[in-house]
Amino acid sequence: MSPADAPVLALTCGEPAGIGPELAVMLADDGVIPARVVAVGDPALLAERAAMIGREVRVLELDRDEPPPAARQGVLPVWPVTLRAASRPGELDTANADHVLETLDVALAACRTGQAAGMVTAPLHKGVILEAGHAGFTGHTEYLRDACGVDEVVMMLATDSALHAREANWQGNAALRVALATTHLPLREVADAITGTRLKRLLHILHADLRRWFGVEQPRIAVCGLNPHAGEGGHLGREEIDVIVPALAALRAEGLTLDGPLPADTLFTPRHLEGVDAVLAMYHDQGLPVLKYAGFGRAANITLGLPLVRTSVDHGTALDLAGTGRADLGSLRVAVALAAEMARRA
Structure with missing residues (x-):
């Protein structure tokens, strides 16, 4: 070009x-x-x-x-x-x-x-x-x-170590992508904001835009639980059982490839991230500290769900x-x- x-x-x-x-x-x-x-x-x-x-x-x-x-x-x-x-x-x-x-x-x-x-x-x-x-x-x-x-957009950050050096020729293949179910909310409001309807909308956008903008034919998305240990079978919160699991099941029935809900403290490890195209974290400081540790200064913020391209x-x-x-x-x-x-x- x-x-x-x-x-x-x-x-x-x-x-x-x-x-x-x-x-x-x-x-x-x-x-x-x-x-x-x-x-x-x-x-x-x-x-x-x-x-x-x-x-x-x-x-x-x-x-x-x-x-x-x-x-x-x-x-x-x-x-x-x-x-x-x-x-x-x-x-x-x-x-x-x-x-x-x-x-x-x-x-x-x-x-x-x-x-x-x-x-x-x-x-x-x-x-x-x-x-x-x-x-x-x-x-x-x-x-x-x-x-x-x-009605809805998705904030996603992506690291790309290949872009850190000029020798990379500006090729944009993200190594880690983290999308957020909620963005700039006080922590005490997060649980109420996570509904089955919202999760389904967000995951539809994430799935569609991974295909549209990143060329991933069949995206595989890993989804964090909200609570420690993804709720520990209901002992540490019921949001996984009552909200997240049913939403993911409905989307799988539509053909989306989804893992989870998984405990966030183990999801962000090489074994669980292998083959994953993006992670959906439930709140801002669940996903972004990991991403920024992995590639601060070598990452970008992308807004999905818009009718135009926007990065930051x-x-x-x-x-x-x-x-x-x-x-x-x-x-x-x-x-x-x-x-x-x-x-x-x-």
Whole structure:
């Protein structure tokens, strides 16, 4: 594929006080990009951050409807979204919450009109957006779900050790994929949120999108139990018996290949993961600590169930690193590679 034929990806720059803007600059300076990446953010901020971290990157401002040129090292095309207030590294400002949300809306519009084949998101700061008056905001995943008008999405993170080195040529075969039955919920609310209906919807999406975006013809999915030891036959909780087991049985009858419910403390071992295409964890901190231990900085967040491609990094805004040039580009490389691979399958 020639550089001019590579898929176009809209990269939202996230929280302006965090590392998102400089990650966009570093990516443009990286020289190994399997897509035509267009940053969505403030061109002046990006140029300022490039100078601050000592990167000789030319910020190329485009019109909102202007397609990007072929990817060139040292050039960062930008669809502009102006900051609401001046931004300094590490200093949060609620005045820029609407700027962050507008970058998402611009990227979404580009995907809908076909200007972009997918979107990649740098980290935002949920607290700032909530404090700015956007009550109920819980993150990128739910915002994109509502903006796309779909009932359900699945958050899945994937590691890919092959993407860690440039020699890998950006081939995107994930070594470990972990999807979540619940995302950003207080722990005391998790059990009530896990219903048979919800599990069936989520597993249908996970099964379908493993086939659609990752080319897995007959996905094998391992499902965690909710309770320690997957409930120990009802002695440590009945959610497995009353909710999870019946849901999995109904899905197996439809032809899905499912293992479980399995105790999470033993599921994440080589023997149980052999031949498994994805794991469904019941809550955020059941599955993601394992995945991040296995590949932090070499993993990406993927939103399944959307009518478009969306990936993101596996980390937060890293306010303490903003403006230092010491941010790790690894996760963004993986997110871009996976989005490009998914876009080619669309």
